[in-house]
Amino acid sequence: MKILVADKISPKGVDFFKAQQGYTVVEAYGSSPEQILELVKDVDAIAVRSETKVTAEVVAAAPNLKVVGRAGVGVDNIDIDAATERGVIVMNTPGGNTIATAELTFTHMLCGTRPIAQANATMKGGGWGRKQYSGFELMGKTLGICGFGRIGAEVAKRAQAFGMTVLAYDPFLTDARAQSMGISKVTLDDVIAQSDYITVHMPLNDETRGMIGKDAFAKAKDGLRVFNCARGGIIDEAALIEAVQSGKVAAAGLDVYEGEPLAEDSPLRKLDNVVLTPHLGASTAEAQESVGVEVAEQMVEALNGGTVRNAINMPSVDAKALEALKPYLSLGEALGTFIQQLGGECIESLKITYFGKITELDTLPLSRAIQRGFLKHIVEQVNDVNAPKKLEELGVKVETTSSNTDTSYQELVEVQTIDATGKSRTVGGTLFTRRQEPRIVHIDHHGLEVNTSGTLLVLKNQDVPGIIGFIGTVLSEDGINIANMSLSRDQGEGFAISVYELDSVPSETTQSKITGHKDIEKFRVIEL
Numbered sequence: 212m213k214i215l216v217a218d219k220i221s222p223k224g225v226d227f228f229k230a231q232q233g234y235t236v237v238e239a240y241g242s243s244p245e246q247i248l249e250l251v252k253d254v255d256a257i258a259v260r261s262e263t264k265v266t267a268e269v270v271a272a273a274p275n276l277k278v279v280g281r282a283g284v285g286v287d288n289i290d291i292d293a294a295t296e297r298g299v300i301v302m303n304t305p306g307g308n309t310i311a312t313a314e315l316t317f318t319h320m321l322c323g324t325r326p327i328a329q330a331n332a333t334m335k336g337g338g339w340g341r342k343q344y345s346g347f348e349l350m351g352k353t354l355g356i357c358g359f360g361r362i363g364a365e366v367a368k369r370a371q372a373f374g375m376t377v378l379a380y381d382p383f384l385t386d387a388r389a390q391s392m393g394i395s396k397v398t399l400d401d402v403i404a405q406s407d408y409i410t411v412h413m414p415l416n417d418e419t420r421g422m423i424g425k426d427a428f429a430k431a432k433d434g435l436r437v438f439n440c441a442r443g444g445i446i447d448e449a450a451l452i453e454a455v456q457s458g459k460v461a462a463a464g465l466d467v468y469e470g471e472p473l474a475e476d477s478p479l480r481k482l483d484n485v486v487l488t489p490h491l492g493a494s495t496a497e498a499q500e501s502v503g504v505e506v507a508e509q510m511v512e513a514l515n516g517g518t519v520r521n522a523i524n525m526p527s528v529d530a531k532a533l534e535a536l537k538p539y540l541s542l543g544e545a546l547g548t549f550i551q552q553l554g555g556e557c558i559e560s561l562k563i564t565y566f567g568k569i570t571e572l573d574t575l576p577l578s579r580a581i582q583r584g585f586l587k588h589i590v591e592q593v594n595d596v597n598a599p600k601k602l603e604e605l606g607v608k609v610e611t612t613s614s615n616t617d618t619s620y621q622e623l624v625e626v627q628t629i630d631a632t633g634k635s636r637t638v639g640g641t642l643f644t645r646r647q648e649p650r651i652v653h654i655d656h657h658g659l660e661v662n663t664s665g666t667l668l669v670l671k672n673q674d675v676p677g678i679i680g681f682i683g684t685v686l687s688e689d690g691i692n693i694a695n696m697s698l699s700r701d702q703g704e705g706f707a708i709s710v711y712e713l714d715s716v717p718s719e720t721t722q723s724k725i726t727g728h729k730d731i732e733k734f735r736v737i738e739l
């Protein structure tokens with residue numbers, strides 16, 4: 212495996228890569244976009260922080276690329292869509308720099324309350340300035356936190372320790388969590404109208420870009436103090452500059468910017484009551500060691516075919532849950548591959564239903580395995596990362612449900628296809644013998660028992676004598692052994708469904724002989 216470490220991550224993380232047998236590590240910090248395109252030509256994985264941009268062009272230039280690892284939280288420097296389309300796993304290390312960033316945020320809040328940075332600059336210039344640098348207290352003030360995730364919550368705890376009242380705006384924050392943290396869950400308008408301090412802790416996207424802008428400053432209290440240690444652009448820079456210049460905003464602290472590095476001539480650099488740091492949130496020894504080692508471990512585990520942790524573009528499952536799911540994954544893949552070949556062409560919908568005990572597990576990886584299996588014979592380079600996207604591109608709608616309807620099995624996975632004419636085909640599978648052996652247990656609700664590997668001949672015929680003998684004869688003339696056979700008779704309708712497990716695929720001639728038999732309505736050769 213060849214790993215490109217494109218941004219400076221902890222030496223312990225780099226050493227972890229180097230310690231792996233058969234791994235080659237290229238460390239190339241501060242490379243230009245052109246150099247990156249050249250460097251990724253033969254790499255299996257790229258480790259980055261926020262500097263290197265993993266664009267669609269970079270993904271396209273790296274045919275062997277399997278994993279992009281981000282030693283940190285934000286993945287806005289990685290083109291997730293391009294990576295997903297190619298089946299490249301993108302992973303981050305979400306918790307490792309939470310405390311570092313919460314502490315930097317709090318440092319900014321303190322600096323925006325007591326003019327430490329400004330006083331320090333005066334002192335270094337030979338001055339004293341005791342009178343001009345008096346400040347305020349945090350005690351008794353209201354802090355509004357927009358984005359109450361890992362970092363937002365840590366900032367809240369620190370603010371409470373300083374005697375602040377905390378309001379939070381986060382559409383995903385539950386009442387129970389707000390209550391247990393002793394904070395008030397409010398609307399964005401309330402945060403803006405009631406806060407003395409506002410800090411933002413969410414990703415930058417179309418919803419959050421400019422969330423604190425001209426309108427917000429107009430509705431805010433006079434003398435508001437604002438802080439952004441999340442992503443540049445959540446607080447609109449032009450609006451902030453205006454609000455600081457007009458005195459509406461009394462102080463601000465920024466660690467992140469709309470463009471990084473911040474332009475040398477940015478007006479922000481000239482505002483006395485705005486304290487700036489160069490994207491230092493995660494830059495502590497502890498955080499860097501944590502995210503550097505974590506990203507290296509996660510990447511190696513994924514590259515070696517183990518558990519995929521903290522992936523952005525596929526379900527992440529912990530090792531224990533994955534162990535419990537393992538036997539189901541090969542069943543799922545086989546059911547997907549089977550139904551794609553049984554369902555025929557122009558399939559518009561793929562419905563997955565889980566029954567019984569399996570509904571207690573996290574079935575997301577299993578649903579991915581079914582989708583991957585479905586695409587196995589029709590799309591090249593499909594994996595759990597890109598399977599949903601490939602199905603979407605093919606116009607196949609995927610629906611997954613859990614049902615509490617009783618079946619004859621302790622647990623059952625059912626996969627149904629519906630084609631453009633509305634015709635539906637269904638296959639069901641379960642695990643036999645203490646959950647280890649995958650079996651197909653029905654086709655279109657006709658009970659059978661079929662193994663989930665190799666070549667299958669699926670037959671629908673009139674339920675008349677001589678069919679099994681005929682199939683045995685034509686296959687033996689072709690030199691093909693039958694390993695197993697399962698039969699389901701529908702006496703009411705007078706036909707039978709049978710599945711023959713074969714040692715190899717029947718020749719064209721044999722298949723024409725089967726087609727020619729007057730009592731055989733249809734058959735399919737299915738390769739699992």
Ligand SMILES: NC(=O)c1ccc[n+]([C@@H]2O[C@H](COP(=O)([O-])OP(=O)(O)OC[C@H]3O[C@@H](n4cnc5c(N)ncnc54)[C@H](O)[C@@H]3O)[C@@H](O)[C@H]2O)c1
Nearest residue numbers: 285312358359360361362381383412413414440441492493
């Ligand atoms: N300055 C730095 O060096 C630094 C370091 C670490 C993280 N960060 C950034 O800080 C941000 C927060 O990181 P985190 O680890 O707390 O992430 P997190 O995922 O734990 O929390 C983000 C929170 O934002 C909320 N959210 C999402 N959309 C929202 C919206 N429209 N309105 C309000 N809330 C919304 C989510 O519900 C979530 O609770 C990220 O952007 C991350 O990239 C910056």
Ligand SMILES: O=C(O)[C@H](O)COP(=O)(O)O
Nearest residue numbers: 260261262283284285493
């Ligand atoms: O999202 C993050 O984790 C931070 O922005 C840290 O970025 P960095 O690794 O480039 O310091």
